[in-house]
Amino acid sequence: MRAAKALSYPAFGVGEPAAEPGIRAERIEKRLGGNDVLRGVELIVRPGEILSILGSSGSGKSTLLRCLNLLTIPDRGDIWVHGEKLAIRAASQHGGPAGILDHRQVRRVRASMGMVFQNFNLWPHKTALENVTEGPVLVKGIRRGAAAELGRHYLAKVGLSDKADAYPRHLSGGQQQRVAIARALAMEPQVLLFDEPTSALDPELVGEVLRVMAALAGEGRTMVIVTHELAFAREVSTRAAFMHGGLIEEESPPQEFFSSPVSGRLRGFLASHR
Template sequence: MTENPNTPAASEPQQRPLVELRGVHKEFGSLPVLKGCDLTVREGEVTVLIGPSGSGKSTLLRCVNQLEIPTAGAVYVDGVLQGYREQPLADGRLQRLKPKEIDAQRSRIGMVFQRFDLFPHRTALQNVMEAPVHVKGMPKAQAQAQARDLLARVGLAERADHYPSELSGGQQQRVAIARALAMEPEVMLFDEPTSALDPELVAEVLQVLKDLAQQGLTMIVVTHEIGFAREVADSLVFMDDGQIVEQGPARQLIDAPRSERLKDFIQSVL
């Protein structure tokens, strides 16, 4: 029998949980967007989130990176509660961390969005150097060497001195990935990183994600690229109407969905 590559061998010890969502709710006014989501992503795993538009996938990612504050529930990264002190106040409420403390937590998490948002007046090299120099205080010579290494890692060593306007959409997105990696994050979040690209440019960005997965980077990826999920992801999470409807080994769920909702969704995007 062929072993499922998405399922770890029984003899292999499981890696520690790196990202945990516990009963996360998020409401915008009276609109519930997340309705009690529980999710565990272990160190070195690639987790892919799929689901129809408006199902809460991007909001879930933004809660992990503290771009949104959960209405209820908690997010932990490497066992550390995000955004709050563990010890409650006398009235039972949790105390919100100070902005600098939140920034320090957020610096451990890289995020790549649908749009590249590169600085148009800076070269690819300068875009990648920016955060290490100005956020981490890294010496410019060291940041430049690191940036060149990262651009080489995403296949853009020859484009280091080009401005965003001189790069294709796929190249700009790869610069955005290098920029996020420059902060040496423990986990990377990708919010539909290929959705703004022309079809012929999608493959080059997905190849970078595949390379990062092979290097053991922990990743949570929102995407409609089912082929990528089947090939690369360890686990698949299907969201609908703000809830996690199904989750499990990626290839197993894609090849044999348990629910009609997941089956219909996969058929609609293939």
């Protein structure tokens, strides 16, 4: 069965990296709405790493993040997650869209990567606890009772024990985003993806979300964070990357990245965000 599958994708398993943990993306290209949003990006995320991706809006950083769990399917390029190559069909020259070849694989990979969105994306007709427990119940087949316990544990972790039965509408933006983080955590993922998690929040609510994220970073989790919070990125990440025009222009440990940037564009970006 496995052999048959490998045969149908000639590139799979031939001279590819052995089951390496983490994420590797190679030559990722994506065209959206007539713009080349990603133009051959290379990205590696190693286990335990906290990678911040910075850049102006339109630089492609959110699109790159969404490509990692295939919420956006790259037109070209390869992605390995935990050493497993994702089976995707490249877009055709004639405008045929890129596609997912192995939906089961993609669901499994998505379940292993928690994602936190800019607009929280909680389900309004479910309580905070239900938002957190539906994933474990439906995807992992955990019984409702055990899932509720799990859900309460992670709600406590984001400081919302008392809001388990509240509906999203009754929660502030910061609380909603913390529920969304608990929802991602309850899947006990190997990687956490954050897509501008504080950009939709009122300034006074940003801190509570960043504190939760910093605590997670302190646990040695693997995290990829697309953000505009430079101070946070500098403090928390183990590596920072700067995107411009659909490519990663510069990446380095946060000390060098923020103190002695090489590219003129990054210098300009940092100066304008000071």
